[in-house]
Amino acid sequence: xxxxxxxxxxxxxxxxxxxxxxxxxxxxxxxxxxxxxxxxxxxxxxxxxxxxxxxxxxxxxxxxxxxxxxxxxxxxxxxxxxxxxxxxxxxxxxxxxxxxxxxxxxxxxxxxxxxxxxxxxxxxxxxxxxxxxxxxxxxxxxxxxxxxxxxxxxxxxxxxxxxxxxxxxxxxxxxxxxxxxxxxxxxxxxxxxxx
Amino acid sequence: xxxxxxxxxxxxxxxxxxxxxxxxxxxxxxxxxxxxxxxxxxxxxxxxxxxxxxxxxxxxxxxxxxxxxxxxxxxxxxxxxxxxxxxxxxxxxxxxxxxxxxxxxxxxxxxxxxxxxxxxxxxxxxxxxxxxxxxxxxxxxxxxxxxxxxxxxxxxxxxxxxxxxxxxxxxxxxxxxxxxxxxxxxxxxxxxxxxxxxxxxxxxxxxxxxxxxxxxxxxxxxxxxxxxxxxxxxxxxxxxxxxxxxxxxxxxxxxxxxxxxxxxxxxxxxxxxxxxxxxxxxxxxxxxxxxxxxxxxxxxxxxxxxxxxxxxxxxxxxxxxxxxxxxxxxxxxxxxxxxxxxxxxxxxxxxxxxxxxxxxxxxxxxxxxxxxxxxxxxxxxxxxxxxxxxxxxxxxxxxxxxxxxxxxxxxxxxxxxxxxxxxxxxxxxxxxxxxxxxxxxxxxxxxxxxxxxxxxxxxxxxxxxxxxxxxxxxxxxxxxxxxxxxxxxxxxx
Numbered sequence: 001x002x003x004x005x006x007x008x009x010x011x012x013x014x015x016x017x018x019x020x021x022x023x024x025x026x027x028x029x030x031x032x033x034x035x036x037x038x039x040x041x042x043x044x045x046x047x048x049x050x051x052x053x054x055x056x057x058x059x060x061x062x063x064x065x066x067x068x069x070x071x072x073x074x075x076x077x078x079x080x081x082x083x084x085x086x087x088x089x090x091x092x093x094x095x096x097x098x099x100x101x102x103x104x105x106x107x108x109x110x111x112x113x114x115x116x117x118x119x120x121x122x123x124x125x126x127x128x129x130x131x132x133x134x135x136x137x138x139x140x141x142x143x144x145x146x147x148x149x150x151x152x153x154x155x156x157x158x159x160x161x162x163x164x165x166x167x168x169x170x171x172x173x174x175x176x177x178x179x180x181x182x183x184x185x186x187x188x189x190x191x192x193x194x195x
Numbered sequence: 196x197x198x199x200x201x202x203x204x205x206x207x208x209x210x211x212x213x214x215x216x217x218x219x220x221x222x223x224x225x226x227x228x229x230x231x232x233x234x235x236x237x238x239x240x241x242x243x244x245x246x247x248x249x250x251x252x253x254x255x256x257x258x259x260x261x262x263x264x265x266x267x268x269x270x271x272x273x274x275x276x277x278x279x280x281x282x283x284x285x286x287x288x289x290x291x292x293x294x295x296x297x298x299x300x301x302x303x304x305x306x307x308x309x310x311x312x313x314x315x316x317x318x319x320x321x322x323x324x325x326x327x328x329x330x331x332x333x334x335x336x337x338x339x340x341x342x343x344x345x346x347x348x349x350x351x352x353x354x355x356x357x358x359x360x361x362x363x364x365x366x367x368x369x370x371x372x373x374x375x376x377x378x379x380x381x382x383x384x385x386x387x388x389x390x391x392x393x394x395x396x397x398x399x400x401x402x403x404x405x406x407x408x409x410x411x412x413x414x415x416x417x418x419x420x421x422x423x424x425x426x427x428x429x430x431x432x433x434x435x436x437x438x439x440x441x442x443x444x445x446x447x448x449x450x451x452x453x454x455x456x457x458x459x460x461x462x463x464x465x466x467x468x469x470x471x472x473x474x475x476x477x478x479x480x481x482x483x484x485x486x487x488x489x490x491x492x493x494x495x496x497x498x499x500x501x502x503x504x505x506x507x508x509x510x511x512x513x514x515x516x517x518x519x520x521x522x523x524x525x526x527x528x529x530x531x532x533x534x535x536x537x538x539x540x541x542x543x544x545x546x547x548x549x550x551x552x553x554x555x556x557x558x559x560x561x562x563x564x565x566x567x568x569x570x571x572x573x574x575x576x577x578x579x580x581x582x583x584x585x586x587x588x589x590x591x592x593x594x595x596x597x598x599x600x601x602x603x604x605x606x607x608x609x610x611x612x613x614x615x616x617x618x619x620x621x622x623x624x625x626x627x628x629x630x631x632x633x634x635x636x637x638x639x640x641x642x643x644x645x646x647x648x649x650x651x652x653x654x655x656x657x658x659x660x661x662x663x664x665x666x667x668x669x670x671x672x673x674x675x676x677x678x679x680x681x682x683x684x685x686x687x688x
Binding site: 106109110112113114115140141142143144147148150151153154155157158161162 | 227231234274275276278279314316319320323326330336338339342343345346349350352353356357359388391392412413414417
């Protein structure tokens with residue numbers, strides 16, 4: 001039990017710190033890397049809860065796919081950090097005050113709150129988390145599961161709607177023209193003056 | 196509704212019967228199939244694809260209405276462990292949403308065509324948004340409520356940015372997206388705390404828990420606060436209204452029409468499910484929260500609307516004040532209050548659809564939107580019919596007799612007086628009188644000012660017919676409000 005608690009605090013400490021670092025560091029690439037660290041540590045927390053599948057999926061999907069894309073975008077965009085930071089110091093005191101007040105309220109209330117139902121018993125070692133999740137997803141939760149699928153479909157449609165445009169200036173390959181090209185189309189013999 | 200016979204699916208006819216039966220049980224399935232089919236059809240139908248999409252979408256919505264109508268006054272359908280509940284309230288909301296979206300498509304098409312921007316995506320995203328609203332209407336579980344809400348919101352974000360070359364639209368879309376995401380986060384946070392305390396996501400189980408629990412946990416109120424904040428964001432109630440004016444102004448008018456109408460039904464049903472069906476026991480707590488929201492919305496909406504010179508912005512602040520009225524009806528926490536709030540929502544959507552419909556049917560020479568109030572000057576001379584419809588709508592929004600807006604306000608005030616919220620009723624009346632100023636100013640501009648510039652109109656027979664019916668309904672429902680009111684009362688029995 002002690003080991004578990006230690007491991008939990010170790011990972012949650014890193015999680016909180018990296019999340020904080022993510023929103024405070026100046027360099028967007030560093031911020032993205034801190035976010036990856038946050039994902040890894042929360043994946044570790046899932047593992048601690050014996051939810052192996054969720055932990056692995058979190059790392060695979062977020063770190064493997066989402067964050068790599070994100071890093072690409074961050075590196076390609078020319079973001080003027082100094083300009084974005086303008087006004088940061090001006091709003092900082094107010095933000096800190098409001099944030100501290102809210103955090104204090106939340107701590108006071110949530111420490112008094114009794115989360116008695118939220119406890120789960122440990123499962124035997126051969127218990128398959130993935131299998132159970134699959135069973136639940138395709139029986140009890142099939143309706144929300146399907147809606148989630150529709151949401152992903154809409155996300156695809158929306159992304160394509162917003163980005164795909166047939167512009168006259170866009171360059172694209174025309175394979176049939178490339179194949180049927182003749183020598184006379186490309187090569188021009190020129191008479192040069194002999195020196 | 197008889198249950199599905201699983202044994203009969205060993206043959207194709209058996210499969211088809213089961214499909215047909217499940218369509219009746221869950222109209223959402225029909226809409227999903229239709230929307231996906233239309234998506235594929237529009238992809239492969241070439242140059243005329245947007246016309247095909249438009250016609251098929253209208254046919255789908257008509258089909259949905261025909262599918263839902265027979266199920267009214269039939270026993271409730273409860274599926275998936277109460278995640279899906281098709282009761283009378285859900286059926287009414289679904290019916291209203293489908294009709295409203297069809298009207299939106301009809302108004303929007305000539306406008307989009309005029310800007311050579313009628314692309315199939317508008318209708319397809321609209322249909323998926325409709326699906327999201329239907330899911331919300333039947334959701335009796337935190338998960339389904341949230342997923343339905345996300346499905347709806349995602350379509351709306353994309354629709355706001357529909358005009359890709361417009362900077363205003365892009366700005367509005369970003370604002371809407373960021374604030375919407377924050378609101379969803381708030382809602383989810385409240386739901387997760389509620390789950391932590393009660394151990395369930397099902398609203399009916401939560402209500403049972405709340406009845407049986409002895410000492411109310413302060414964490415419950417904490418969770419409730421976040422849920423109310425999420426709901427208020429989606430309604431656009433003050434102080435969570437910041438996105439409303441910017442999004443209304445920045446989005447293309449056709450999309451503003453969409454945002455201003457159908458999603459209000461979804462927000463209403465979400466509030467009813469969460470607050471009434473799930474947490475009726477906490478009524479004393481959410482009543483006070485809603486009271487603050489309602490009072491602020493009424494005051495701020497009506498007063499700031501006076502200062503607006505942009506029509507869509509003015510209508511946005513007017514929406515905020517109407518939302519204040521809906522919340523006033525809602526906060527009494529008993530059935531007549533809910534019914535009056537539902538009645539008000541229906542009438543509000545009728546009026547908003549008409550108001551934006553008139554704007555969509557007007558057309559400037561350079562094909563830009565009719566934006567400024569001054570552009571309506573002399574509309575009574577140039578377009579007497581549209582101006583008259585606008586006049587009816589403005590009268591109705593101000594709550595004048597001879598239009599149904601009068602009854603909508605009256606019933607809300609009645610429910611307030613029944614429940615001893617006299618001061619709220621008085622405040623609501625005072626604010627309505629202040630609000631009458633900017634509604635009457637539109638009428639003054641249209642009828643008493645000289646013609647400034649000649650506006651054209653869209654010559655779409657269908658849209659013009661529908662807008663006339665829309666205007667007539669505002670008067671017609673004043674003469675016969677009882678049918679609609681009784682219906683609204685019945686769904687809460």
